């Protein structure tokens with residue numbers, strides 16, 4: 669008996685379990701092909717989520733900079749408004765995080781199939 673990751677919910681389960689105790693996935697009835705498909709779908713969903721994060725982060729940075737430009741009578745006046753600083757810091761962190769996440773997901777050992 670070994671511990672494996674459920675292809676449906678990624679929780680640790682016994683390799684001899686007939687169904688996942690966490691998400692009720694009927695492992696006993698699933699072929700290797702079904703499991704592979706499920707893993708691929710779950711991986712694609714995570715890639716999608718990671719790229720959405722980078723887009724949202726980029727949008728936050730752009731909004732922050734636009735805010736800076738529009739909120740002062742003279743464009744790009746220093747210091748930038750707090751809103752801009754917050755959006756750029758969170759946007760930058762989110763962007764870097766999303767890129768690292770994407771890179772991690774695309775590494776061969778994390779890619780199903």
Ligand SMILES: [Zn+2]
Pocket residue numbers: 674675676677678679688689690691692693
């Ligand atoms: Zn499960």
